[in-house]
Structures are given as structure tokens and as C-alpha cells.
């Protein structure tokens with residue numbers, strides 16, 4: 001390439017063991033690997049061989065921006081980390097996205113990304129000022145909560161720096177620890193914070209004075225006007241009387257205030273909910289929270305998300321007239337439905353969610369739970385969707401009668417939740433240590449049959465007026481908790497949606513649904529709804545969703561706008577505007593497939609992934625009924641897996657891509673390696 005647009009040209013290799021830095025030209029990887037996650041996949045394939053564990057110094061943290069980052073293209077501020085995830089079971093290579101301004105600042109400093117390797121001899125943080133990367137002692141930061149760390153770094157380096165930090169959870173190697181920006185954007189999946197902790201790395205602080213030049217500024221402006229326009233305009237502060245998802249809202253005594261904010265540099269969408277003047281877990285002063293999906297569930301958990309149409313909340317199956325980017329509902333900024341849509345009635349006929357009865361609405365307690373997770377640096381999802389429901393259900397079923405946590409289990413009590421989180425984050429006592437290993441591992445030590453598989457009898461379907469089985473552990477594949485999988489708190493989505501989501505999860509190594517909410521067209525729904533496991537349309541939609549997720553983390557863009565089923569070349573337009581490299585939708589899709597197959601090769605080479613492993617990892621959760629009493633049989637599930645593998649060009653028996661598939665995407669060398677180790681079909 002003669003002149004680089006979109007990229008700034010350098011990736012820093014940062015060795016924490018010997019405090020050295022070297023530089024790799026970004027063009028070693030792009031544009032073949034686009035940016036973001038696809039470049040990370042290539043680096044990991046090249047550099048991290050089988051046998052490395054998450055907390056080994058040989059594990060690497062690979063961080064990449066995308067070509068849109070800091071160009072002003074909306075949603076491009078999101079960036080991605082990859083590493084070996086300590087939170088997955090078994091430990092496997094995984095990824096985590098993050099918003100905020102850190103990625104843009106890294107590019108202003110002259111780097112498209114960095115590779116962290118080794119382990120610092122003592123608590124350390126990195127200070128990056130333009131080209132200079134220095135290793136500084138973090139002895140005085142170690143032990144500090146997330147926001148105190150952010151504040152201290154701003155006192156030291158000036159309040160225009162951008163930092164990512166870990167809290168005590170990361171330091172203490174809590175397997176679901178997160179990494180956090182100053183505005184509470186987190187890389188919470190994969191346990192990345194614990195990998196930082198294992199490397200004695202408390203924070204990375206950056207100031208950049210450079211610029212990032214997009215190739216086509218006019219097109220960038222056009223994209224700013226068009227993406228999700230006009231619904232995501234800036235909103236004033238609003239006084240609310242209720243809180244919760246539309247249809248399952250709860251009264252907040254005294255009311256509360258919210259505003260809409262954009263989470264990431266350069267994004268103009270203001271789709272995050274900013275909750276103002278909330279109760280803190282640590283100080284008398286009020287705090288603000290940026291609310292995303294999971295936050296809401298800390299406040300009340302006595303019924304499932306109500307069923308709002310065939311795709312359920314978020315409009316998984318959409319029409320052109322009623323098209324919603326994923327999860328917009330949670331920002332309470334959904335456009336009013338277009339009632340002239342011929343499918344309006346089918347899409348929007350409301351139905352009741354299941355009664356779950358885990359805990360009642362408590363606004364202050366919900367805020368405290370959020371604050372605890374934010375300040376300790378823990379993945380909220382694991383706490384709110386898995387740990388607390390498990391304790392609630394298990395207590396009601398008598399599972400914990402012989403367990404002494406040192407305090408009576410009571411998830412309704414703010415005091416108990418504070419006690420529990422403190423015990424886990426600081427690894428206090430036997431149970432603190434055990435739960436610090438994450439739910440999947442803890443349950444296996446305690447005994448899965450009793451502590452995972454015991455049935456909770458309190459779930460009641462109001463669709464069919466029947467009590468339904470639900471295990472007390474909401475575990476799905478790879479040591480992660482259910483997420484749009486038709487069971488547990490998000491049970492009220494219909495079978496065509498949850499079989500697709502389970503297929504997404506099956507081929508992953510972590511919870512996929514934070515970047516890969518399932519999307520499909522309503523006309524497809526009408527065709528596949530009666531037998532979703534036998535429809536090629538299901539497999540096709542899953543492949544589309546996976547490829548788009550690869551692009552979202554590579555171009556980069558955001559799950560809240562992509563994929564747009566009715567503007568399918570949006571990501572290609574973003575890429576071309578940023579880089580000036582002409583890219584059609586088909587070419588970009590091929591790049592996504594290349595990245596996806598490389599990810600597949602990594603998990604086959606490093607972790608022995610096979611069809612047998614992944615089918616068995618996901619199947620158990622689908623044997624529990626959804627709100628309509630629906631499950632899938634072994635044969636149904638395997639028929640869908642056949643359809644999906646065939647579409648991917650993967651061998652049906654092993655689940656391994658064929659040589660022809662690798663070579664289609666220019667991965668001939670990858671096929672050679674896999675052939676040598678006997679992992680080509």
C-alpha cells in the first residue's frame with residue numbers, strides 16, 4: 001500500500017518480562033485480515049502454540065483497533081482483545097470487545113494495536129505517550145478499586161489521558177474479571193482482567209497527539225448522517241417513574257433520572273442509558289452507571305422478559321418496516337412500531353414471560369450490585385445472570401442447606417450481596433476461593449449433579465400454564481451462562497430464535513451474544529418456524545450472524561447497528577470510507593470467512609475441537625423446556641449441525657474444515673499445519 005488511510009501503521013510488541021518494545025508494521029496483516037479480531041486471530045495462530053494456559057507468561061493479550069477507529073465513523077470506537085480465556089471451560093482462546101476512547105487514543109499515539117507478552121516482575125502499568133511506551137511501577141495502584149485507579153492515573157498524567165485498568169478482581173485472578181475504561185466500558189468476557197493480573201499489569205494509560213485520516217471524509221459524513229438515523233438523537237435528562245424492560249417495568253419510589261450517551265469515541269448514536277445519582281456500594285456519594293442489557297436485571301428478577309412477538313424482545317425476526325438493531329429496546333429508544341406493516345400483529349402480539357421468582361425489585365440493591373461489579377472489575381453477567389440466580393434457586397430447593405458461607409444466603413439482601421462479592425473478590429475462606437474460580441469450575445468441585453442439575457420448581461410458564469423444569473445452574477456451553485437460549489431468564493423467545501443462538505454458542509469458546517445477537521428476516525421465520533432444525537435457512541442465518549460478528553470486531557463496528565438486514569453492505573461502505581480500499585460486500589464477507597476459519601483452526605489445533613465435543617457441550621441445555629414446553633431431540637440437533645457444517649465447508653464427521661475450504665480463503669499454510677498433525681479430514 002502506498003499510503004495508509006484508516007490504519008496508522010504500527011503494532012507494538014510489549015514484553016513485560018524484560019520491559020522491551022518492538023514494532024511490527026500493520027501491513028504485515030492488513031488488509032487481508034482487515035483489523036481488530038481478524039488480525040488478532042492471525043497473530044495468535046502464528047505465535048501461541050498448544051499447551052499454553054491462561055495464566056502462563058506465554059499467554060498473550062492481543063489488542064487491535066479497526067480501520068474505522070478514530071475516523072469519526074459511528075460505532076468504530078469499539079475495539080477488541082483476544083487471549084486464552086481463564087473463564088472458559090476448558091480454558092480456550094477467546095475474545096472480548098470494548099468501547100470508550102482508549103482505542104482511538106492508541107491510534108492517536110501511532111499504534112493500531114499491541115501484543116502483551118511475558119509477565120512483569122512486579123505490579124506495573126504501561127504509559128504510552130505517542131511513540132514512547134514506558135513501564136512504571138503500579139505498587140501504589142495495586143489494590144485500588146477501578147475508579148480510584150482511573151482517578152489516580154489522571155492525577156499523575158493529566159486528565160486528558162485514557163486508561164484501561166483492572167480492579168481487585170483482576171489482581172486476585174478471579175476468573176471472570178474485567179478490564180475497564182474510565183466511562184465503564186468493559187472487556188468483560190473471557191476473564192481478560194485476570195490475565196492482566198497474572199501478568200502483574202494493573203493498567204495501560206495512553207495519550208496520543210497524532211491524527212487518523214480516513215480516505216473519504218465526505219463518505220464518513222454521509223455515514224454519520226445515515227447510520228441508525230434519526231432515531232438515536234441526543235436526549236435530555238429525563239425523570240423516570242419506572243425501571244425495567246417495557247412490559248415488565250417496576251415502580252421506583254421517588255423516581256430516578258436517566259440520559260442517553262454514546263459509549264465510544266466518534267459514535268453519534270447516544271444509545272446507552274446513563275443512570276444518574278444512583279446508590280453506591282462504597283461511598284455515601286451518589287454514582288452514575290452506564291446501563292446496558294445486563295444491568296437492568298439486577299433490579300428485579302421475578303419474571304422473565306415478556307414475549308413480544310415470534311422473535312421476542314429485540315426483534316430477532318424483523319421486517320423492513322419494523323427493523324430494530326439488536327437490544328435497542330434496552331436503551332428505551334425503540335422507534336414506535338409501524339402499524340401499517342402487514343406482519344405487525346404477528347410480530348408484536350405480546351405474551352407473558354415466565355414467572356421465575358428469583359428476587360424482587362429493589363432499585364437501591366440493583367445499583368449496589370452494579371457498583372460492586374464496576375468497582376471490583378467483575379463481569380456483571382456472571383454475577384447477575386448466573387451466580388445470584390443459582391443461589392436463589394438452590395436455596396429454595398434446599399441445595400445449600402449444608403453449606404456455610406458464613407452468612408445466611410439471601411439474594412434479596414443488599415448486605416448479603418456485598419458480603420458475597422467481598423468474599424469472592426478477595427478469595428476469603430474456602431468458598432470465596434472456590435467461587436473465585438468461576439461458576440462452572442465451582443459447581444464441578446461441589447458436585448454437578450446436586451449443585452448444577454437440581455431442578456428448580458418455582459418456574460412457571462404463563463404461555464401454557466404449567467410448571468417447567470429449570471436447572472439451578474444456568475450453564476450453557478464452554479463454562480458460560482445462558483444468553484438468549486430459551487431457558488432461564490430469557491426463556492421467552494421462540495424455538496426458531498433459540499436454536500440459532502445455541503448454534504452460535506456451540507462453535508464459540510465463550511458467550512457469543514454480546515456481539516452476535518441473532519438477526520433474521522420475518523419472511524424466513526415464516527418458512528422455518530415449524531421445523532427450524534431441518535431448515536437450511538436457519539443454518540444460513542447463523543453463518544450470516546457469525547460472519548457479521550467477525551466483521552463487527554474487525555472493521556470495527558457495533559452490535560447495536562450491525563448487521564442491518566436491509567443495508568447489507570454497510571460494513572463494506574465503512575471499510576472503504578476509512579481505508580480507501582474498494583471492498584464489496586462479497587469480498588468483505590470472504591475476509592470474515594477467512595478470519596472465522598482461522599479461529600476454527602486455532603481451536604482445532606490448540607484445543608482438539610471436534611464435532612463430538614461441541615455438540616455435547618451445547619446439547620444439555622436444550623433438553624430443558626422453553627416456555628412453550630419445546631425442546632430439541634438429539635436427531636433434530638444433529639440434523640441442524642449437518643446443515644451448518646455443510647454450508648461452512650466443514651467435514652460432517654469431525655467438524656474440521658476441509659483443505660479445499662482453507663484454500664478458498666488463502667489459508668493454505670494453515671491447512672498444511674493441520675494436515676501434519678492429523679487434523680485435516
Ligand code: SF4
Pocket residue numbers: 074075076077078099261262263264267268269270271272558559560561
Ligand atoms: S451504537 Fe451505541 S453501543 Fe454502539 S458504539 Fe455507538 S453508542 Fe456505543
